[in-house]
Amino acid sequence: MTLTSSTTALGGSSQQEQKRITGADALMDALRRNGVDIIFGYPGGAILPIYDAVHKAEQQGWLKHILVRHEQGGAHAADGYARATGRVGVCFGTSGPGATNLVTGIATAQMDSVPMVVITGQVPRPCIGTDAFQETDIFGITLPIVKHSWVVRDPGDLASVVAQAFFIAASGRPGPVLIDIPKDVGQEEFDYQPVEPGSVVPAGFHRFPAPELSSIEAALDLIDDAQRPLLYVGGGVISAGAHESLKGFAERHQIPVTTTLMGKGAFDERHPLALGMLGMHGTAYANFAVTECDLLIAVGARFDDRVTGKLDTFAPRARVIHFEIDPAEVAKNRRPDVAVLGDVGVSLVKLLDLSKQKPVELRTSAWLTRIESWKDLYPLMTPPEEGPIYPQEVLLAIRDLAPEAYITTDVGQHQMWAAQYLRNGPRQWISSAGLGTMGFGMPAAIGVQIALPDEQVVCIAGDSSILMNIQELGTLIEYNIPAKIVIVNNQWQGMVRQWQQSFYEDRYSATDMLPGMPDFVALAKAFRIGGVLITERKDLRSSLKQALATPGPMLIDVHVRRDENCYPMVPPGKSNAQMVGLPNHPELSGVSL
Structure with a gap:
């Protein structure tokens, strides 16, 4: 489909002379005009013409491409970039599995209203619909989780589509948009006419009226x-x-x-x-x-x-x-x-x-x-200084040691403890809220740190969540990204275990992570990243302080008590006033709220 005929001119196109270039080069020029200087992505066959244009853009010096280790990591990194800056995040993926690997990141951004432009390669136009190698209908797959999407069948539409994409992603309630580009569209030469940002919008798009x-x-x-x-x-x-x-x-x-x-x-x-x-x-x-x-x-x-x-x-x-x-x-x-x-x-x-x-x-x-x-x-729990480290202690220590940090999180108990105990400024709290995406935290931290190289960035991870995108340690070390990854390690899928304890009579089905738990510090060192293991309370603050101050990326594995639950908690089907974990409830371990 093309959308040239369904756009409305607002300010007119650029008056520059037309120049004959490829669709891929036109795409890169359009991205540059829309303020893009960072792209997160992973190459593949159908998107190779575009990556050839990426190479040229990097040689020209206006673009930095961040090679992630998995497309999902690229989507989450673009998401983190957008949340921390308010700018539109951009990620690339190839056709087939490359595109489908982006779906979780697109849905995460949609649920949390994050502006993103997602660009996927597609099989050549004559092959569409033939079940060609690595063909998927990513346009159809993502329809429910984007604000808008395009399959670009004419390279002449690229400039207009890109201008619309950025306008839609950032306008009104923000969200992700998708542009699917067949390989031969990227290769085809045509007379390129630039389109300036904001100069076209889709037919039927209504600007939001001023409040009455x-x-x-x-x-x-x-x-x-x-x-x-x-x-x-x-x-x-x-x-x-x-x-x-x-x-x-x-x-x-x-x-x-x-x-x-x-x-x-x-x-x-x-x-x-x-x-x-x-x-x-x-x-x-x-x-x-x-x-x-x-x-x-x-x-x-x-x-x-x-x-x-x-x-x-x-x-x-x-x-x-x-x-x-x-x-x-x-x-x-x-x-x-x-x-x-x-x-x-x-x-x-x-x-x-x-x-x-x-x-x-x-x-x-x-x-x-x-x-x-x-x-x-009913104040939040003050952990007693006895027995194994309480997870709440870890968050209190980070609050004291990194009070101005940009915080990203994975999903689970550690996310809720972080939300309870950390205090953040605007855009300094970056967490998958609506979709609850495990594996979000570390790639999001990459996006935040790339966007804000002079800021402190700390990812609060769980031992289960971190494994979902652990390969992004490779991205951290390739670009020497100084984000700090703190694993609150209770050796469980903690929130699921808590629900199994509370509502399934202690039947812990498929939630114990200890039998397959890696040595995270050794794993970090395998990626040539510094690692610290903390198991004793006496070492918690001093080791955290040293690790947070260490240049470059660091992974900090903090072993906490296994059976601690996250309270207060409103059980399903109850009102907000019917919390468990208050003083008269024995479920709360440690000191009462």
């Missing part, structure tokens, strides 16, 4: 009348860069703030109004607050099931305001009393400006006092 003033006024009226308001903040605030407006409004009206896993970093968790994360493994005081509030102000959040618990018991006493850019999310899970549609950043600025037009009559002092009492009664 009447909706913002209605929202402010509800806020002014509330006595127990709560700001429930998701990843949309980070995508919109709206954290300063959020802080200003919360402080002006003295409204407590809880964030989702995607919203971490949108509000300073050291702030007196901060309640940390809510939901299945959220803080007790955040979950009590959402249960008791009389007004829930959802900002860039989608009422995910891991947040709401049993949906009909979520904020049961509250009226709801929903600030959201994606109309499909409004009333999908919870019908709001007031919906403010549009860019969350614009909406919050207008809300704060409107608020400043009249004095604020504060009504939340009793509410804040009650929340403080919950914080005193």
